[in-house]
Amino acid sequence: MREKDRLIEGNKNYVASIKNNETKTKLAKDLISHQSPYALVITCSDSRVIPEEIFSCSLGELFVIRTAGNSVNEGELASIEYGIEHLNIKYVLVLGHTHCGAVHAAMHNEKGRFLDPVLDKIHAAINCLEDEVEASKANALFQANYIKSLFPEFDGKIESALYDIETNEVIFIEN
Numbered sequence: 001m002r003e004k005d006r007l008i009e010g011n012k013n014y015v016a017s018i019k020n021n022e023t024k025t026k027l028a029k030d031l032i033s034h035q036s037p038y039a040l041v042i043t044c045s046d047s048r049v050i051p052e053e054i055f056s057c058s059l060g061e062l063f064v065i066r067t068a069g070n071s072v073n074e075g076e077l078a079s080i081e082y083g084i085e086h087l088n089i090k091y092v093l094v095l096g097h098t099h100c101g102a103v104h105a106a107m108h109n110e111k112g113r114f115l116d117p118v119l120d121k122i123h124a125a126i127n128c129l130e131d132e133v134e135a136s137k138a139n140a141l142f143q144a145n146y147i148k149s150l151f152p153e154f155d156g157k158i159e160s161a162l163y164d165i166e167t168n169e170v171i172f173i174e175n
């Protein structure tokens with residue numbers, strides 16, 4: 001299968017890129033026994049939104065959760081709990097983005113077999129907003145506040161931001 005071959009080839013290149021780089025080889029070795037990422041990022045599954053690239057991060061730096069429309073549900077909460085309570089991460093960022101398919105779907109009342117609960121949540125976040133950029137911001141802020149409400153004892157920071165896929169810039173949202 002062509003797609004699988006691309007993945008196999010891609011992994012070969014990745015292995016080689018680590019082997020051929022002393023710093024990366026050492027880092028990868030150091031990270032075998034432990035990880036201590038400095039931030040937890042919840043963002044969309046969108047193929048254009050790659051947190052490690054957006055924030056110029058390497059192995060072990062970000063604990064990333066990706067989900068349709070950066071919507072936080074049960075599975076994501078388990079990952080967040082692990083990140084802040086076991087890995088002791090003190091900074092959580094919900095990163096929405098422009099041209100988000102999930103936000104668009106929620107705004108246009110689209111349906112999906114497993115997507116409905118996710119879209120309902122995004123819908124609650126964006127309410128009657130008609131501008132997609134504003135809706136994506138509101139959704140990111142809403143998800144961040146939702147996490148805050150469920151981890152009231154968390155002594156770090158939970159913030160939201162918007163990634164603009166046209167300029168590649170991240171704009172942090174004031175709470």
Ligand SMILES: [Zn+2]
Nearest residue numbers: 044046100101
């Ligand atoms: Zn998206």
